[in-house]
Amino acid sequence: xxxxxxxxxxxxxxxxxxxxxxxxxxxxxxxxxxxxxxxxxxxxxxxxxxxxxxxxxxxxxxxxxxxxxxxxxxxxxxx
Numbered sequence: 001x002x003x004x005x006x007x008x009x010x011x012x013x014x015x016x017x018x019x020x021x022x023x024x025x026x027x028x029x030x031x032x033x034x035x036x037x038x039x040x041x042x043x044x045x046x047x048x049x050x051x052x053x054x055x056x057x058x059x060x061x062x063x064x065x066x067x068x069x070x071x072x073x074x075x076x077x078x079x
Contacts, residue, residue, distance in 0.1 A: 002020040004017060004020060006018075028050075038057065038062075
């Protein structure tokens, strides 16, 4: 669905209107490789998904890097 987006100030005054904006995001997919040190951030028996792990690493000053792939190829999520 394509919609116009309004930006509104605290007093409800419309400050901007963007007609059908387009946003571009990087996908998170592929194979994830971690240093053994990452084990320190995982508690046994406690649920932890990938986004939470990455956020935890960043919040603790750890560096997280990505590889940029040419997404013009067909990708299939088998998870």
